[in-house]
Amino acid sequence: MSRRTALVVILVAGIAALSAGIYVGRSDREPSDGTQPGQAAATLLGLTLPDVAGKETSLAQWRGKLLVVNFWATWCAPCREEMPEFVRLQAEFGGKGLQFVGIALDDADKVGQFAAEIGLNYPALIGGYGAMELSKTLGNRLMALPFTVIVSRDGTIAHTQLGPLKGSQLRAMVGKLI
């Protein structure tokens, strides 16, 4: 094999390996059942879940808003810790079109109790296993909490986060997207 051929082979092999590596990296964050991200966003906006009082609440009513959907539970301490900051942001930017929605994998009475304690000023919906499966299609591979999805006003997903969202980071994103 000539030196040039060898270089070409190495280059091609390198690109192939890099592509395979990119595929591996992407599949970690892509929806696990092969749905397109756009479809997952549409499914999220089409969701109807009961609130703490049992009233069926549709996320579609918030189309056009900057929607921050936060999957959480009272049994998840990091989830509880980040919520007071969400309350502050909702108060500050709600008039400008920001809407937080909490989806709790939890009992309604525990959710209601915690919501009252922190003066929750945005809807707390009760999600079951189906809601967690949906979070998986949005990229929450491990179905862990907290998991937050930011949906732009045009209905596309602007950001997903597994783990706590720092107030400063969220504030910067809200400022940019509102």
Added chain:
Amino acid sequence: MAAGLIAALTLGGAGAQSPDLLEPERAFSFSARPLDATTVEARFAIADGYYLYRDKLKLSLEPGALAAPPVLPPGKIKQDEFFGTVETYRGKVVVRVSLAAPAPGATLTVKAESQGCADKGVCYPPQVQKIALSLPPAGAGPGPVVEFAPAKKNWFK
């Protein structure tokens, strides 16, 4: 360097952030071994940076009535703003589960229900894991350790 390049390329899209997290079966490795014809020893090996909640840990055997509810060892006590006193396990937790009557040679399922979190600030949903094992004959010593094996194998881990 290749990993960094791949990371830069994959994170460049519509923003996504995920901490490096273990699959729950790796963060909380469940195993069990029969000690004799009556008792099974269940064990969780907990990875560094992860912890289990004591009040969410349940061990049981199927089929078979237990002699008594399994005794859970004390955990590390923490004060939680919402739940008050909370006990957690780190490193490992070992629990003995005993049948009400010996069942030499019987095949049993050891069932563990658990819920844990990572110090990185993430909590896993409640897990249910089952291990099938056989009790040794009467008078025989402990049997081998059986590790919990998840149904799906993920190639890329």
